[in-house]
Amino acid sequence: MENKLDEIISLCKRRGFVYPSSEIYGGLAAIYDYGHYGILLKNNIRDAWWKYMVQYRDDVVGLDSAIFMHPKTWEASGHTAGFNDPQVDCRKCKSRFRADHLLEEFGLNFDKAPIEIINQELDKLREAKKLKCNNCGSTDLTPAKQFSLMVKSNIGSPTDEMTEENVVYLRPETCGGIYLEYKNIIDSLHPKLPFGVAQVGKAFRNEIVARQFIFRTREFEQMEMQYFLHPSMMADKYEEWKNTRWQWYLDYGIPEKKIRWYKHEKLAHYASQAYDIEFDSQFLGGFKEIEGIHARGDWDLSQHSKFSGVDLSYFDEATKEKFIPHILETSVGLGRLFFMFLDNAYTVEELGEDKRLVLKIDRRLAPVKVAIFPLLKNKPQLVEKARAIYDKLKMEFMCEFDDNGNIGKRYRRQDEIGTPYCVTIDFETIEKDNSVTVRDRDTMKQERVGVEELGKYFADKL
Numbered sequence: 001m002e003n004k005l006d007e008i009i010s011l012c013k014r015r016g017f018v019y020p021s022s023e024i025y026g027g028l029a030a031i032y033d034y035g036h037y038g039i040l041l042k043n044n045i046r047d048a049w050w051k052y053m054v055q056y057r058d059d060v061v062g063l064d065s066a067i068f069m070h071p072k073t074w075e076a077s078g079h080t081a082g083f084n085d086p087q088v089d090c091r092k093c094k095s096r097f098r099a100d101h102l103l104e105e106f107g108l109n110f111d112k113a114p115i116e117i118i119n120q121e122l123d124k125l126r127e128a129k130k131l132k133c134n135n136c137g138s139t140d141l142t143p144a145k146q147f148s149l150m151v152k153s154n155i156g157s158p159t160d161e162m163t164e165e166n167v168v169y170l171r172p173e174t175c176g177g178i179y180l181e182y183k184n185i186i187d188s189l190h191p192k193l194p195f196g197v198a199q200v201g202k203a204f205r206n207e208i209v210a211r212q213f214i215f216r217t218r219e220f221e222q223m224e225m226q227y228f229l230h231p232s233m234m235a236d237k238y239e240e241w242k243n244t245r246w247q248w249y250l251d252y253g254i255p256e257k258k259i260r261w262y263k264h265e266k267l268a269h270y271a272s273q274a275y276d277i278e279f280d281s282q283f284l285g286g287f288k289e290i291e292g293i294h295a296r297g298d299w300d301l302s303q304h305s306k307f308s309g310v311d312l313s314y315f316d317e318a319t320k321e322k323f324i325p326h327i328l329e330t331s332v333g334l335g336r337l338f339f340m341f342l343d344n345a346y347t348v349e350e351l352g353e354d355k356r357l358v359l360k361i362d363r364r365l366a367p368v369k370v371a372i373f374p375l376l377k378n379k380p381q382l383v384e385k386a387r388a389i390y391d392k393l394k395m396e397f398m399c400e401f402d403d404n405g406n407i408g409k410r411y412r413r414q415d416e417i418g419t420p421y422c423v424t425i426d427f428e429t430i431e432k433d434n435s436v437t438v439r440d441r442d443t444m445k446q447e448r449v450g451v452e453e454l455g456k457y458f459a460d461k462l
């Protein structure tokens with residue numbers, strides 16, 4: 001293995017979770033496709049988020065806005081002019097780096113700092129002969145220059161050249177769509193402040209460096225919630241949302257010692273608070289950002305009011321006050337969460353001489369809930385019985401039928417995709433008492449359960 005990250009990349013490919021996109025053409029950097037188990041897991045994570053953010057609440061509604069938006073959206077939000085990352089190139093081996101990440105390696109935090117400041121810091125390191133290419137060791141690195149993360153398209157003007165006037169951007173974050181629909185939501189659903197709007201969808205960023213598998217990709221899914229409120233409520237609601245999001249991680253099996261808060265010291269001029277939830281990744285070697293929780297002030301709606309000419313203020317009937325709501329945002333990458341859950345679940349156990357790789361993932365998130373095996377493939381009565389059980393259980397749970405290879409191999413396969421339960425149909429089932437063996441993924445303990453009770457047994461456990 002080249003590095004630790006390769007272990008999880010290899011599992012994902014071997015077991016059909018995630019494939020590199022366009023592989024037969026040599027691949028496309030930092031773009032990935034999700035296979036059968038990948039999409040099952042991803043959907044379960046998305047649904048777990050949606051439950052906590054929308055279904056369990058009466059103050060948050062859903063939205064699915066389009067990826068393309070009017071180009072003015074990104075002028076108003078400041079993305080067209082300012083959504084950049086500082087880039088440094090190695091003149092010798094042509095490797096490319098994010099300048100703020102290079103500085104981070106020396107314990108210097110210049111995230112989102114102006115380019116002049118970043119270059120001053122790089123120069124200091126250069127003079128001290130500390131600045132080197134991480135790939136080839138050369139000291140011949142370019143100064144940092146700003147690189148736009150915005151991905152362009154020519155939708156609507158396919159025959160024209162892509163000039164600044166006719167370019168339409170693929171959204172770099174999903175929340176823009178929420179701000180643009182804010183007025184329609186107020187006019188159609190009449191929510192009272194405070195209320196939130198949640199959505200899940202694709203976002204696109206021309207990331208300079210993307211060597212972290214699905215943790216940082218150029219096409220990714222975000223799950224964002226924008227909570228609109230009166231500024232006087234911000235402090236309380238901010239604490240509440242921080243707790244709500246923290247608890248979500250614990251409820252889905254992330255140990256408290258593996259997550260922590262990172263407080264942003266340098267804030268955007270409109271923001272009053274910004275914290276990230278970071279996860280201690282065994283594959284990326286340390287704490288990495290998973291989710292941001294930001295108090296964004298009234299910047300977003302004020303800007304869109306100004307650029308569109310449409311009044312986006314809110315009139316409070318009770319207090320007769322008219323104001324632009326402030327926004328509290330929770331924002332997380334679905335691919336990042338996917339990575340985190342796999343990273344956390346990935347366990348290698350020593351079993352005597354042998355090793356077992358098992359994904360100890362929360363049962364509700366597991367791609368397949370129950371695998372059903374006839375003990376032997378060449379005994380029609382076993383296969384028939386197993387099929388009948390499978391056909392019944394699959395109506396309630398994501399199940400899988402497998403009669404390939406010996407039972408040990410079948411267990412291993414299911415362990416590697418995180419299936420919490422395996423059911424084996426053997427001769428006792430058909431000759432004796434109509435019971436089956438149910439094996440637990442984590443403890444590997446087996447127990448006999450009557451076929452008639454299986455539905456209830458799994459309903460209680462899953």
Ligand code: ATP
Binds near residue numbers: 214217222
């Ligand atoms: P980073 O510092 O890691 O580049 P960011 O601070 O730019 O992230 P935000 O703009 O706050 O990220 O986006 C919110 C969330 O969206 C992040 O916490 C992350 O989970 C997710 N996200 C952002 N960029 C990517 C990406 N390129 N690939 C996957 N997920 C991403």
